[in-house]
Amino acid sequence: MAELSAKTPCAGLLPVSAGGVTLSEVDAGVLTSLSPRRGRAEALGKALDASVGAKLPEVNRATGEAGSRVIWFGQGQYLLMGPDPAAALGAEAAVTDQSDAWAVVRLDGVAAEDVLARLVPLDLRAQSFAVGHTARSMLGHMSVSITRTDPDTFQIMAFRSMAKTLVHEIETAMKGVAARGAG
Amino acid sequence: MRFSGLKVLAEGLTGNKGWGAHWRDAQPKPEYDMVIIGGGGHGLSTAYYLAKNHGMTNIAVLEKGYLGGGNVGRNTTIVRANYFLQGNSEFYSHSLKLWEGLEEDLNYNVMHSQRGLINLFHSDGQRDAFARRGNMMINQGDDAVLLDREGVRKHLPYLDFDQVRFPIYGGLLHPRGGTARHDAVAWGYARGASDRGVDLVQNCEVTGIDIEGGVVKGVQTSRGPIRAKKVAIIVAGRSGQVAAMAGRRLPIESHVLQAFVTEGVKPVIDHVISFGMGHFYISQSDKGGLVFGGDLDFYASYAQRGNLPMKEHVMEAGMTLMPMIGKAKVLRSWGGIMDMTPDGSPIIDKMEGIDGLYIDCGWNYGGFKAVPASGWCMAHLMATDQHHEVAAKYRLDRFRTGVGIMDEEGTGSQHNLH
Amino acid sequence: MRITCPVCGERDRREFYYVGDAVALQRPDPDASDVVWDDYVHNRDNPAGVTRDLWYHEGGCGAWIVVTRNTITHEVLGTELASDVKEASA
Numbered sequence: 001m002a003e004l005s006a007k008t009p010c011a012g013l014l015p016v017s018a019g020g021v022t023l024s025e026v027d028a029g030v031l032t033s034l035s036p037r038r039g040r041a042e043a044l045g046k047a048l049d050a051s052v053g054a055k056l057p058e059v060n061r062a063t064g065e066a067g068s069r070v071i072w073f074g075q076g077q078y079l080l081m082g083p084d085p086a087a088a089l090g091a092e093a094a095v096t097d098q099s100d101a102w103a104v105v106r107l108d109g110v111a112a113e114d115v116l117a118r119l120v121p122l123d124l125r126a127q128s129f130a131v132g133h134t135a136r137s138m139l140g141h142m143s144v145s146i147t148r149t150d151p152d153t154f155q156i157m158a159f160r161s162m163a164k165t166l167v168h169e170i171e172t173a174m175k176g177v178a179a180r181g182a183g
Numbered sequence: 184m185r186f187s188g189l190k191v192l193a194e195g196l197t198g199n200k201g202w203g204a205h206w207r208d209a210q211p212k213p214e215y216d217m218v219i220i221g222g223g224g225h226g227l228s229t230a231y232y233l234a235k236n237h238g239m240t241n242i243a244v245l246e247k248g249y250l251g252g253g254n255v256g257r258n259t260t261i262v263r264a265n266y267f268l269q270g271n272s273e274f275y276s277h278s279l280k281l282w283e284g285l286e287e288d289l290n291y292n293v294m295h296s297q298r299g300l301i302n303l304f305h306s307d308g309q310r311d312a313f314a315r316r317g318n319m320m321i322n323q324g325d326d327a328v329l330l331d332r333e334g335v336r337k338h339l340p341y342l343d344f345d346q347v348r349f350p351i352y353g354g355l356l357h358p359r360g361g362t363a364r365h366d367a368v369a370w371g372y373a374r375g376a377s378d379r380g381v382d383l384v385q386n387c388e389v390t391g392i393d394i395e396g397g398v399v400k401g402v403q404t405s406r407g408p409i410r411a412k413k414v415a416i417i418v419a420g421r422s423g424q425v426a427a428m429a430g431r432r433l434p435i436e437s438h439v440l441q442a443f444v445t446e447g448v449k450p451v452i453d454h455v456i457s458f459g460m461g462h463f464y465i466s467q468s469d470k471g472g473l474v475f476g477g478d479l480d481f482y483a484s485y486a487q488r489g490n491l492p493m494k495e496h497v498m499e500a501g502m503t504l505m506p507m508i509g510k511a512k513v514l515r516s517w518g519g520i521m522d523m524t525p526d527g528s529p530i531i532d533k534m535e536g537i538d539g540l541y542i543d544c545g546w547n548y549g550g551f552k553a554v555p556a557s558g559w560c561m562a563h564l565m566a567t568d569q570h571h572e573v574a575a576k577y578r579l580d581r582f583r584t585g586v587g588i589m590d591e592e593g594t595g596s597q598h599n600l601h
Numbered sequence: 602m603r604i605t606c607p608v609c610g611e612r613d614r615r616e617f618y619y620v621g622d623a624v625a626l627q628r629p630d631p632d633a634s635d636v637v638w639d640d641y642v643h644n645r646d647n648p649a650g651v652t653r654d655l656w657y658h659e660g661g662c663g664a665w666i667v668v669t670r671n672t673i674t675h676e677v678l679g680t681e682l683a684s685d686v687k688e689a690s691a
Contacts, residue, residue: 059609060609060610074661074662075608075658075662075663075664077662077663121612121613121615121616122612122613135609135661136609136660136661136663137616137660137661138615138616138660143659143660421649423645423646423647423649424647424649427646432640432644432645432646432647433644433645433647434643434644434645435645435647436621436622436645436647437647437649437672481619482602482619483621483622483647483652483654483672484675485649485672485673486672486673486674486675490602490614490675492613492614492615525642582639582642582643583635583636583639583643584635597642598621598622598643598645599619599620
């Protein structure tokens with residue numbers, strides 16, 4: 001019988017660096033989508049806090065830290081990254097396992113904002129997109145989730161099937177920014 | 184106004200002061216047999232063929248702006264007959280034949296250039312579809328040649344054949360396809376109609392349509408009321424507003440389609456080329472500008488200008504197909520307003536329930552090449568009250584009955600899909 | 602053109618997918634006549650001026666939005682969640 005070996009979405013593609021900016025893969029662990037039932041968002045927040053010690057974020061915000069995050073993920077949707085969801089959450093929300101469905105990368109460096117400015121139709125400068133801010137938007141033609149996790153770090157998520165395009169687009173922009181900076 | 188070599192020479196040497204007008208700038212009379220609302224390509228060709236084919240000359244064409252100022256003067260000039268579905272095939276085939284005799288018929292140089300049109304394909308499935316389309320074109324009596332990759336390379340060596348997303352597998356060559364000088368088409372038809380006695384009335388906006396007891400009686404205009412036995416609405420881009428004057432709603436949404444032209448460059452593109460990425464197409468004008476465009480902006484609009492994301496997308500497609508285009512500077516861009524129907528095919532019909540009212544509309548993004556046949560068939564309908572055989576399927580009621588929907592793209596008969 | 606998503610805030614036009622006239626919120630009865638259904642599916646007021654259409658925030662939060670907009674100037678005059686509009690009219 002064939003031996004299947006698990007690979008991360010960006011295996012063999014990352015990390016890459018250019019112009020002081022590095023793109024690397026994040027091992028996201030368990031990914032769980034949480035969609036609160038009608039009128040149950042507050043109850044979900046309490047259940048989440050009690051079970052994994054995580055706070056339900058406001059719209060366009062993320063809570064927690066590496067290893068345990070909750071990201072606002074769309075209208076009436078949240079993404080729990082890291083901890084296993086407690087069974088109790090099922091009473092308050094539709095709970096769906098999304099592990100391995102997303103390519104998760106991080107972009108680090110002072111010029112990370114400049115790289116994303118070439119790809120994303122949002123103002124991602126710190127004064128309007130601070131640490132803990134998140135957005136669902138587009139990177140090129142791809143639908144993505146972008147979160148500023150540290151002053152010079154963005155976490156970017158795209159569908160797993162688009163991992164190679166995600167890396168290609170960002171790497172091309174990194175090289176462009178680096179070339180501009182060097183000139 | 185007539186041209187001759189001698190006259191051109193004489194005028195050139197004396198400051199070009201002796202040229203006269205091509206057509207009479209007519210004043211509106213109080214009554215006509217027929218009034219055509221809209222002095223675009225289709226309105227003018229309808230008037231011309233009413234006069235020429237049916238001997239009807241007591242006609243006024245009412246234009247709210249100036250002749251040639253609408254879509255006929257702002258399109259990408261492509262002329263082709265490469266349709267697949269019955270209903271469209273015979274119509275565009277007829278139109279192309281009229282194009283081929285147009286300059287002789289009008290005695291006017293419309294610069295019709297049959298430089299060949301190549302639709303590129305990018306997969307095995309698309310090759311099959313194009314082979315089938317080519318066979319339909321040949322069955323209709325038109326011409327089509329299926330080119331493999333090397334065949335395309337002989338015509339278009341400068342393309343990037345191996346880009347990753349849309350590698351070029353081959354193309355369907357339509358040798359009789361090409362371009363024509365768009366505003367010359369308007370002027371040629373205008374002169375021909377005017378010379379036969381048709382009144383072309385500019386700066387005359389129709390503000391109402393008079394209907395009594397289900398019979399059309401005339402129109403109200405910014406230059407006074409005009410009585411008429413028959414009235415035609417031929418105002419693509421504004422069809423909804425004018426039909427509303429007759430109390431009708433149409434299966435039409437007006438959308439903006441952008442087009443672009445670069446500075447003039449030396450001859451480089453000999454054909455009309457279309458590419459699978461977002462409907463991108465390109466040709467080179469006689470002045471040397473690269474004329475290109477892509478898809479609709481995809482929202483209802485009358486703004487005559489589009490938004491930046493579609494510009495960016497069209498430029499990306501051009502760069503993907505032929506990276507050399509990146510060195511040309513874009514000179515200008517504009518947006519034409521398209522009558523979009525749910526199935527992507529036009530309407531030439533009587534307005535059911537209102538005697539004497541006719542409508543020619545819904546040309547989507549393909550109205551220019553249809554100018555001769557649209558006028559020919561609309562004139563036939565207005566003169567005889569019978570549908571011309573090559574336009575018999577362009578019925579308004581096809582959407583209600585579901586019979587004769589002509590969804591050439593096969594995407595579904597729904598407003599936001601064409 | 603920029604559209605303010607009632608959920609996410611003001612965003613670039615390219616994040617949104619245009620669906621068409623907001624008539625979709627007044628769907629006829631399934632047993633209505635072919636004339637009524639034809640009118641609903643195909644015929645449009647298609648105004649040159651203020652219009653209300655339905656957009657989907659496809660590249661964003663996934664909300665369905667009723668956009669009040671001017672077709673001559675491209676000015677966006679207001680946005681509401683389609684679900685709110687539907688509930689208010691119920």
